[in-house]
Amino acid sequence: MHAFDVLGDPVRRRILELLAEGESSSGQVVEVIVAEFGISQAGVSQHLKVLRESGFATVRAEGTRRIYQLDTSPLRDIDDWLSCFRVFWDHKLSALDTEIARGKRQRVKNASDAGS
Known part of the structure; x- marks a missing residue:
């Protein structure tokens, strides 16, 4: 998926905004996104998967929790294109x-x- 396709979705943009504030557990992301957009936990999980697979986010296991962190590499590519x-x-x-x-x-x- 192209970086602009990833950023074209308001839910994914909001998740990136959350991750820009610092790493978050998937539960924290789900809580905010469900409250703001009214989508299901499964829907949020799909958006997180897209962000992982497109390189915008990384994830690590911490016990049973999944901790997400912003990866700025694709954003640099967009910045280069915008230059x-x-x-x-x-x-x-x-x-x-x-x-x-x-x-x-x-x-x-x-x-x-x-x-x-």
Whole structure:
């Protein structure tokens, strides 16, 4: 399965968000996903399987628990692919940085003028 196909599913994206916060047991993932999406435990297990098989997650046994961890390798591949499109937004982000800095300077100036 292609990385974008994996990320095309909102449940799998949410699981990746959870794993980005730190490793989680399958039970913890199931609890959150069932509550947020209303799918079955078996459905969540299938999504975890897709993430494992596509390289987005690794799993290790810890007694009877299965602990999942994010593997960022496929995300780097996506980032590499997106790099050719960054030219379309880099200058806009630079302009935004400039405006944020300008706004901060103006707030500091206004605060010091008010305190005088």
